[in-house]
Amino acid sequence: MSEPTIITVAITGSLPKKANNPAVPITVTEQVESTHEAFEAGASLAHCHVRNDDESPSSDPEKFARLLEGLRKHCPGMIVQFSTGGRSGSGRERGGMLSLKPDMASLSTGSVNFPTRVYENYPDLVDWLAEEMLRYGVKPEIEAFDLSMIFKAAEMAKDGRIAGPLHVQFVMGVKNAMPVDRESFDFFVRTLKRLAPDATFTGAGIGRHQATLVEWSLAAGGHCRT
Amino acid sequence: MSEPTIITVAITGSLPKKANNPAVPITVTEQVESTHEAFEAGASLAHCHVRNDDESPSSDPEKFARLLEGLRKHCPGMIVQFSTGGRSGSGRERGGMLSLKPDMASLSTGSVNFPTRVYENYPDLVDWLAEEMLRYGVKPEIEAFDLSMIFKAAEMAKDGRIAGPLHVQFVMGVKNAMPVDRESFDFFVRTLKRLAPDATFTGAGIGRHQATLVEWSLAAGGHCRT
Numbered sequence: 322m323s324e325p326t327i328i329t330v331a332i333t334g335s336l337p338k339k340a341n342n343p344a345v346p347i348t349v350t351e352q353v354e355s356t357h358e359a360f361e362a363g364a365s366l367a368h369c370h371v372r373n374d375d376e377s378p379s380s381d382p383e384k385f386a387r388l389l390e391g392l393r394k395h396c397p398g399m400i401v402q403f404s405t406g407g408r409s410g411s412g413r414e415r416g417g418m419l420s421l422k423p424d425m426a427s428l429s430t431g432s433v434n435f436p437t438r439v440y441e442n443y444p445d446l447v448d449w450l451a452e453e454m455l456r457y458g459v460k461p462e463i464e465a466f467d468l469s470m471i472f473k474a475a476e477m478a479k480d481g482r483i484a485g486p487l488h489v490q491f492v493m494g495v496k497n498a499m500p501v502d503r504e505s506f507d508f509f510v511r512t513l514k515r516l517a518p519d520a521t522f523t524g525a526g527i528g529r530h531q532a533t534l535v536e537w538s539l540a541a542g543g544h545c546r547t
Numbered sequence: 548m549s550e551p552t553i554i555t556v557a558i559t560g561s562l563p564k565k566a567n568n569p570a571v572p573i574t575v576t577e578q579v580e581s582t583h584e585a586f587e588a589g590a591s592l593a594h595c596h597v598r599n600d601d602e603s604p605s606s607d608p609e610k611f612a613r614l615l616e617g618l619r620k621h622c623p624g625m626i627v628q629f630s631t632g633g634r635s636g637s638g639r640e641r642g643g644m645l646s647l648k649p650d651m652a653s654l655s656t657g658s659v660n661f662p663t664r665v666y667e668n669y670p671d672l673v674d675w676l677a678e679e680m681l682r683y684g685v686k687p688e689i690e691a692f693d694l695s696m697i698f699k700a701a702e703m704a705k706d707g708r709i710a711g712p713l714h715v716q717f718v719m720g721v722k723n724a725m726p727v728d729r730e731s732f733d734f735f736v737r738t739l740k741r742l743a744p745d746a747t748f749t750g751a752g753i754g755r756h757q758a759t760l761v762e763w764s765l766a767a768g769g770h771c772r773t
């Protein structure tokens with residue numbers, strides 16, 4: 322592929338707290354500064370969660386608004402991607418900030434088991450989040466935790482519920498969802514290319530698996546994420 | 548494979564009602580007679596749901612007990628498999644009848660989207676259902692609605708939470724879960740054989756897809772289901 326590789330920085334995530342890792346940026350100001358450093362080091366996409374003051378995950382649109390404003394100012398040209406992941410609220414709360422028009426937002430196109438719970442993305446919510454992204458011109462990054470989510474995303478791109486070309490992130494290494502498995506990764510890539518030939522993709526591994534997924538993703542012509 | 552092919556009859560299912568199809572057996576007596584007919588026609592395994600008097604899905608152990616007793620009497624030697632599927636109750640209610648010691652019971656090793664809802668099998672419930680099956684000597688039929696469920700089942704067989712050899716049913720054609728896709732089916736078979744070489748498998752398609760899945764399953768050395 323001749324297009325440039327995109328290096329992503331995932332700031333904060335939805336789980337680690339300062340007690341576990343004092344370097345985790347929690348406030349919006351900390352997040353902007355931490356992203357700025359990654360931006361200067363070459364990262365071109367910021368995957369963003371926000372937190373409440375007690376460090377618990379939040380989906381407060383006001384926090385997302387301040388984060389977006391800070392990133393636009395400190396990291397000009399950086400692609401800003403908001404997480405619509407399930408830790409930060411229930412149901413449509415998870416998409417309440419899409420009207421802020423970030424460049425991208427994550428979209429899981431199905432449900433799967435996580436280490437201790439069900440990661441619920443019920444069909445109506447998936448459709449509604451996709452509608453909001455269409456309405457506000459936000460490009461989805463499909464978070465594919467399993468094979469059926471790739472099929473679902475391709476179906477939605479085909480019938481216009483998602484604006485093409487698809488961009489899919491294959492997530493491996495989450496306990497009870499997909500393990501880190503090379504043959505499955507290659508099958509995911511093959512299946513995506515078969516269903517949506519113009520799609521782009523990347524791989525994400527959890528924790529210690531990240532380097533492995535970056536390597537597989539680059540070898541298969543995908544982007545990477547740090 | 549030299550072992551005999553198993554023909555399954557799925558009586559009643561969890562959804563159709565008499566208003567949709569007057570031939571659907573609802574009462575335990577109707578279910579026993581309908582299964583008896585299939586048994587005489589060559590079916591060797593009965594996959595069983597039970598219903599309340601208003602035809603809604605039930606997980607009442609007393610109904611399962613009468614069904615098991617009727618099948619043992621009218622269909623000697625037939626393999627009786629109870630469904631632990633999610634329509635019939637919430638949480639552990641779904642496994643309340645495992646102490647009756649049917650030959651087999653269904654076990655979904657993960658969660659996935661269904662047409663209008665999340666089919667929830669949260670991690671603790673999967674573990675508990677598997678424990679009950681081990682305790683009462685019930686052989687699980689893994690209902691694999693997606694790839695990660697095959698990995699999860701293989702992991703559970705490896706660490707002893709499921710007694711081997713694994714038996715897995717690949718389910719395709721449920722909207723929002725896996726579509727009917729030959730390359731995915733073949734990859735499921737390959738993956739299962741790689742992770743658990745002694746495993747057996749079958750394919751199940753929903754409604755009009757059933758014949759397709761039976762054909763693929765037999766071609767790949769699996770069992771079939773009617």
Ligand SMILES: [Zn+2]
Pocket residue numbers: 334335368369370404406
């Ligand atoms: Zn995230």
Ligand SMILES: [Zn+2]
Pocket residue numbers: 353354357395
């Ligand atoms: Zn700065």
Ligand SMILES: [Zn+2]
Pocket residue numbers: 560561594595596630632
């Ligand atoms: Zn069933």
Ligand SMILES: [Zn+2]
Pocket residue numbers: 579580583621
């Ligand atoms: Zn009879």
